[in-house]
Amino acid sequence: MIFEQFSKIGIIPVVVLDDPKDAAPLAKALCENGLPCAEVTFRTAAAEESIRIMSREFPDMLVGAGTVLTKEQVDRAMNAGAKFIVSPGLNPKIVQYCLDVSIPITPGTQTPSEMEQAIELGLKVVKFFPAEPAGGLAMIKAVAAPYVDLKFMPTGGISAKNVRDYLAYNRIIACGGSWMVKKDLITAGEWDKVAALVKEAAEIVKEVRK
Numbered sequence: 001m002i003f004e005q006f007s008k009i010g011i012i013p014v015v016v017l018d019d020p021k022d023a024a025p026l027a028k029a030l031c032e033n034g035l036p037c038a039e040v041t042f043r044t045a046a047a048e049e050s051i052r053i054m055s056r057e058f059p060d061m062l063v064g065a066g067t068v069l070t071k072e073q074v075d076r077a078m079n080a081g082a083k084f085i086v087s088p089g090l091n092p093k094i095v096q097y098c099l100d101v102s103i104p105i106t107p108g109t110q111t112p113s114e115m116e117q118a119i120e121l122g123l124k125v126v127k128f129f130p131a132e133p134a135g136g137l138a139m140i141k142a143v144a145a146p147y148v149d150l151k152f153m154p155t156g157g158i159s160a161k162n163v164r165d166y167l168a169y170n171r172i173i174a175c176g177g178s179w180m181v182k183k184d185l186i187t188a189g190e191w192d193k194v195a196a197l198v199k200e201a202a203e204i205v206k207e208v209r210k
Contacts, residue, residue, distance in 0.1 A: 002084050002104045003125050005062055006153070006174040009037045010167055010205030013198070014066060014155060014178040015050075016041050022186050023050035027058045029195040030181075034202025039066040039086050039176060042073050048080045055081025066176075068105075071097050078103055086155075086176075088129055090114045095121050106153055110134045115147055125151045125173055132157025137165055144171045160200065167208040177201070 006012060013030060015038045017023060023046075030038060036058075040051050042065055054063045064084035065077035074085055074097055085098050090107040098105035099122065108129035109115050118126045128140055131154035135142075140152055154166055155176030166175050180197035 002062070003151070003173055005037075006125075009035060009062070010174050010209060011035055011163065011180075011201050012037050012039050012153070012155075012174050012176045013181045013201075014039045014041060014176045015181050016043055016178070016183055017046045017050045018044055018183075018187065020046045020049040020053055022189075023053040024057050025189070025191050026181065026186060026194065027054040027061055027063075029191050030198055031058055031061055033195050033198040034205075035180070035198050036060065037062040037064075038181075039064050039084075040082075041066040042069070042077070043067050048076050051077060051080040051082050055083075068094065070094070074098055074101070074103070086127060086153075088127075090117055090126075092117060092121060095123070108155075112143055112146070115143060115150060119147065119150065124149060125153060127176065128152045128154040130156025131166075131175075132162075136162075137169060140166075140172070141169065160197075160204065163201070163204055164208050167205060 040047050065082040066086040068085045068087050085105040088108045090109050095105055095107055106125055106127045109126040151173040153174050158175050158177045159179045163175050166172050180201045185193050
C-alpha cells in the first residue's frame with residue numbers, strides 16, 4: 001500500500017526539474033540516502049520524462065506526480081510510470097478519475113468542507129496545503145479532531161527546522177518538502193550537497209519515529 005510506504009519514508013521530496021538529465025542523479029541521491037521517493041511536480045515540461053527515467057532506472061523507488069490539475073496529466077503521469085498523484089487542491093472530478101483508474105491520489109485540502117468532500121469520495125489521506133501559511137500544525141490538530149479516520153500530508157513551508165514537530169503528531173502520515181532537493185543545487189549538479197541534505201532529512205525521520 002502506497003500510504004504505508006509514505007509513512008515509513010516520512011518525508012516526501014517535492015521535486016521541480018527543468019531538465020530530464022537531472023532525474024537519474026537526483027533519484028540516485030534520494031535512494032542512496034534514505035528517502036527513496038519523489039513527487040515530481042507537473043509545473044515544468046521536463047516532469048513527464050523525468051518520471052519515466054526515475055521509474056525505469058530505479059524501479060523500487062516510489063515516484064509520483066505532483067501539481068496534477070487535469071485528467072490528461074493523470075494519464076501522462078501514469079504512462080510515464082507514476083505510482084501516485086498529488087494535487088494542490090481538491091477537484092472532485094480529478095479525484096474520482098484517479099479512483100476509477102486505480103491510482104492513489106492525495107488532494108490538497110485546507111478547510112473542514114474540503115476534508116469532508118475528500119471523506120465523501122472515500123479518501124483516508126489528504127494533503128494539507130499550504131501547511132505553514134494555513135496555520136501549520138496547530139490548524140491540523142484543530143481540524144483533525146472531528147475527522148477521526150483522516151490522515152494528513154502537510155506540504156508548504158516545511159523545513160528541517162519544523163518538520164520534527166509535524167512528524168511527531170500521529171495523524172500525519174508524512175510531510176512533503178523541497179528543502180533537501182533545492183532547485184539551485186540540482187541545476188548546478190551539486191549532488192553531494194543534495195545527498196547530504198537528503199541524509200539529514202532521513203535521519204530526522206528515524207529520530208522522531210523510532
